Amino acid sequence: MRYRVLGALEVRGGDRWISLGPAKWRMLLAVLLCHANRTVPTERLLDELWGEEGQPRSAGKLLQTYVSRLRQTLGDESGEVLITDKQGYKAHGYRLAVDAADFDAHRFEQLVEEGRRGLDRDGPEAAAERLREALRLWRGAPFQDVPPAPSVQAETARLTELRLQAVDARVEADLRCGRHASVLGELETLTAEHPFREDLRGRQMLALYRSGRQADALAAYRALRRSLAEELGVEPTPALQRLHQRILAGDEALMPSPERREERPAPARRAASRGPRQLPPASPAFTGRHGEVAVIRTLLEEQDRHGAEGADGADGGAGGASGRPVVIAAIDGTGGVGKSSLAIHAAHQLADRFPDGQLYVDLHGATAGLTALDPGEVLGRFLRALGVDGSQVPGDTDEASAQFRSLAAGRRLLVILDNAASVEQVRPLLPAGPGCSALVTSREMLTTLEGATHLHLDVLPRDQAVALLERIVGAERVRAEPEEAEAITRLCGGLPLALRIAGARLAARPGRSLRSLVTKLTDARGRLDELSFGDLAVRTSFQVSYDGFREGRRSDDQDAARAFRLLSALPGPDVSLPVATALLGLTPGRTESALERLVDAQLLESPDSIRYHMHDLLRLFASERAEQEDSEAERSAAVARGLSCYLATAQQAVTLLDPLRPWPRHPVEGAAVPLSDGAEAEAWLKAELRNLLAAVAYAVDGPEPVARLGVRLAQSLQWFLYPRAHAQDLQTVNELAIQAARRLGDLESEAWGLDHLAGAHWLRRAYGEVRACLEDALEIWRELGHHEGELRSLCNLADALCELGLHEEAIEVQQGQLALARKTGDLAAEVIGLGNLGRAHRGLGRPEEALTCFKESLEGARRAGNIHHEGFALYEMGITYMEQGRFPEGRTHLDQALPVWKQPGTYESWRGHTWSGLFPACMTLDIGPGPR
Structure with a gap:
């Protein structure tokens, strides 16, 4: 098995990535990986998984279930990878056996250590390569999709700090190799993000000094010294003070040795003073996008490597330029996501690589009120900027493009084509010179642009969104209202343009609280009005x-x-x-x-x-x-068609999952999504669950036809949500359905809603609330003369009374249910009722009476061909035998029940109960659980 935690938690078995399932499973695996190859005591795991929310009474059994399911997911049924450490017959803790080579966090640490050793031995080239290899393992924040647990949070903090140390060591290695110009842009970002890391500031000062920017190096020191004094009341370290003095004195010993100086092609240096410098100012509020900037930088590093290889094999010429490919980075994303800001920021960082100039144009491909620029017009601008007399600029676009390529061929130029409308607009504007590069931004993905590397820009993650707000509004003000700052970033959807506007509004009113803006943005109908300021508007x-x-x-x-x-x-x-x-x-x-x-x-x-x-x-x-x-009619009709599709498909799906249950089928206009079997039904319901829940919440408040769709959709979701223990979702949709049914005067739907709401309370073990719901439902069923509903609610009420310890009362209720089931000839209800009656007898310490009921229930289930209730009867018999100490018989019946719960989409929550029921028998018989 291969494990990756430097980003989202991922596991690979063989040639496939494995889906890890619910959040608690991921938490368990993450905690075990934090302590890889070490035993984590059971008590520690319970605290990790339920620390803040409080452990449920069944936490121990749930942990066993999670371990069992995790083993199944990992294909480790034998327990050789996820190992149980025991004290006697009881699990003392669990240990995950992990090979360091198969775990990205361990591999990262090994590579970092190798890199550090290389630096200690004065092998900076090898050290830099090792450290780059280590940093390439990172895909995002560690454990980014795992809910917080103490071990996970601590390990995340440790790995994040180690990554920063690795970046610092790699920069040091690059500086020792003479690559001072190459790291300047990166150091600018790093020192902005970590303003008090004096080691990084020292490297920035050294890189600036070596690049001939002594004044900037001294200014960087003064900025740090001022920040330290104002924020912390301290002076820079003696080492940094000495570096400052040496730079101030122009110490030549700080320059790299000749064999390690960063070389530039001679023609580029000669042309540096003549090249156009058309870059717009970089945004001082630019935040984040480290991955995208790193991709662009890597592309150019590879271009330089090709150039160096060309130089080694050349007989002369312009510094091996023929070995360099043209680099084209095409940045796409929705309006306001920050494409232009990224391109301009990256261009400023990389400008030193292009001494012959940087050309910039806004192509107006998506500018309100302006037509996209004609390529011929843009080529005229470029040619004139490169020294061509205006009278010599060709009027034909193809000729102008050819002349531009000829001029660029012997130069190192960076071309920024911002806000492009199409590939056709961009293609004539691209240089062909092997030392040239182009950054292109567009709302559309320019997929047919030959040779381009495509970067899709998404909205900012939460931490970067807050950081952007801090840069515009001021860190002190944002940190004074952290919850409001989070709310603003959420209401702006992480869109940089929206955040810039929100920040500008706050910056213009320094006396106003962030809370006041949150209040305005919370009103969805007026939010776009609020996200407008000066010449900026999201709309x-x-x-x-x-x-x-x-x-x-x-x-x-x-x-x-x-x-x-x-x-x-x-x-x-x-x-x-x-x-x-x-x-x-x-x-x-x-x-x-x-x-x-x-x-x-x-x-x-x-x-x-x-x-x-x-x-x-x-x-x-x-x-x-x-x-x-x-029109309102057209919008309403469209929504009704979409909701009808959800309802029709949900009804079809739950029927496929449990074909033996007499599902309430309602005629629905419109076609369902085709589903062929239970596996497809399960997959569809899981994929659409958030949409289905949102549809219920939306529909029940609508006019009568739409509200009825919502009520029926809530009913259909019952037996998908209940077996999977989605208690909160089940409670929410049924409370909404009950309110809607009462508004519609639909007594039958109200009763079904009460019965299903009882199921939600059952999952939370709130048996008193279960009883109240079922007694309300029974009144309605009897008023309607609805025997099916009455039988169901009586069964559930008897079960609830057993859980409340009222077994005699449960027997009385259940006997009434059995009488009604036999009177109406409802064999399925009789089978369920016999099982409930058996549980009531067992609760009173009458195992023989209980076994008699369970056997009759089993016989009835087999006559009816109802495999699910056959499984329940076998399970109850197994538990009863085990409580009597008759472990072999208990093992036999539980073994027979287990295949029922293993069926996809069928009573998943009971599979763990059956496995946990097997453990006492297995330990007593000294055998492992599962088929013999």
């Missing part, structure tokens, strides 16, 4: 992309514009292609074409081939456009 940024479809001439442009508007009305975090097809009332082909057009324009995101997600602020904008351009 305007979105409008440009939308107008491209609204006014477009392609056949699918109008479909895309309509899809964008109507998708905003459907609740849920995302939408699948089949549901979108129902919502829009189009063919699947037309729907997919429209959605993919929106993805290309960055108005939708598509994490896979059939699911689509809209950013929160884009959803608000789309909703505005829908209200302006679509």
Whole structure:
């Protein structure tokens, strides 16, 4: 097994990545990896998994269940990887056996140590390579998808600090190799993020001095000294003070040795004073994007390596320029995500690599009120900037492009093509010189741009979003209201443009609290109005992309514009292609074409081939456009079609999962998503669960037809949510369904909602609330003469009374249920009732009466062909035998029950109960659980 924690927690077995399941499983594996190859005591694991929320009474059994399921997931049923350390018959703790070579955190530490040893032995080239290899293992924050646990938080902090030390050591290695210019941009970012790390500031000062920027090196020292005095009341370390004095004195000994000086091609140095410098100012508030900047820097480092190889094999010429490929980085992303800021920031960091100049143009591909620039016009600007007389600039675009390529061929130029409309606009503007590079930004992914490396820019993660707010508003002010700052970043959706506007509004009103802005942004209908300041507006940024479809001439442009508007009305975090097809009332082909057009324009995101997600602020904008351009009747009809598709498919799915249960089927207009078997049904319900829950919450507040769809959808979700122990979701949807049913005067739906709400309380072990719900439901069933509902609620009430210790009362209720079941000929209800009656007898210490009931229940289940209740009867018999000390018989019955719970999508929560039931028998018989 291979484990990766330097980013999201991932496990690879053979040639496939393994899905790790629920959060508690990931927490357990993460804690064990934090203590790899060491035993973690059971008590420690319980504290780690439930420390803050409080351990449930069954925490010990749940831990055993999690261990068992984790072993199954890892393919380790024998327990040779996840090892149980025992004291007697009891598990004392668990140990995960991990090979250091298969664990990225251990491999990272090994490589860092090798790099440090290389530095100690004065082998900076090998050290730098080892440290780069170590840092390439990082994919993001450690354990980024694991809920917080003490061990995980401590290990995350340790690894993060070690990474910073590795970066520092790699920079030192590069400096020893004479690559001072190459690290300047990186050091600028690092010192901004870690302003009090004096080792990093010292390296920045040295790199600046070696690059001929003595004044900047001294200014960096003064800035640090001022910050230390103001914030901490201390002076820089003596070592840094000595470095400052040596730089002040112009100490030549600080320069690298000749064999390690960073070489530049001679023609580039000669042309440095003549080249154009067209870069706009970099944003002082630029924050984050370290991964993207690192990718661009790496591309250019590889370009330099190719150049060096070309120089080694050349017989002369311009410094081996022929070995360098042209580097093209194409940055795409939605409006306001910070593409231009990234390109300009990276260009400033890398400007020293391009001594012949930096050319910049805003191509107006997505600028409100402006037409995209013609490539011929841009080429004229570039040629004149490179010294061509205006009268000599060709009027033909192809000729001008050829002349531009000829001029660039012998130079090292950086070309920034900002805000591009299309590949056709960009292609004539690209240099072909082997020492040249281009950064291109566009809202569309320029997939047909030959030789380009594509960088998709997403919204800022939470920590970087808060950091951006701090840079604009001031760190002190933001840190004084941390919860409000988090709320602002959430309401802005992490979109840099929105955060810049929010920050600017606060900066313009230094006396106002962050809370006042949160209050305004919380009103969804006015949020886009608030996200407008000066010449910046989120709405305007979105409008440009939308107008491209609204006014477009392609056949699918109008479909895309309509899809964008109507998708905003459907609740849920995302939408699948089949549901979108129902919502829009189009063919699947037309729907997919429209959605993919929106993805290309960055108005939708598509994490896979059939699911689509809209950013929160884009959803608000789309909703505005829908209200302006679509009638209320059209919007309502579209939503009804989408909700009907959800309901029809949910009813189909739960029927496939449990075909023997008489599900309440309601006629639904509209087609369901095709599902062929229980596995597909399970996968669909899991993928759509957040959308289905959102649909219920939305629908129950709607007009009567929509509200009924919501109530029926809540009913359909019952037997998906209950076996999987989704207690909170189950409680929420049924409380909503009950309120809607009462508003509609629908007594039957109200009774079903009460019965299902009792199931949610059951999962929380709130048996008193279970009893209250069921007694309310029984009143309605009897008023309606609804025998099926009455039988079900009586069974559940008897079970609840047993849990409350009221076994005699439970027997009385259950005998009434059995009488009604036999009177109405309901064999399934009789089977369940006999099982409940057996549990009541067992609770009173009557094992023989209990076994008689369970045997009758088993016989009835087999006559009815109901495998699920056959499994329940076998399970109850096994437990009863074990309580009597009859372990072999108990083992036999539990073995027979286990295959039922192993079926995909069927009573998953009972599988763990059956396994835990096997443990006492297995320990007594000195055998392992499972089929013999």
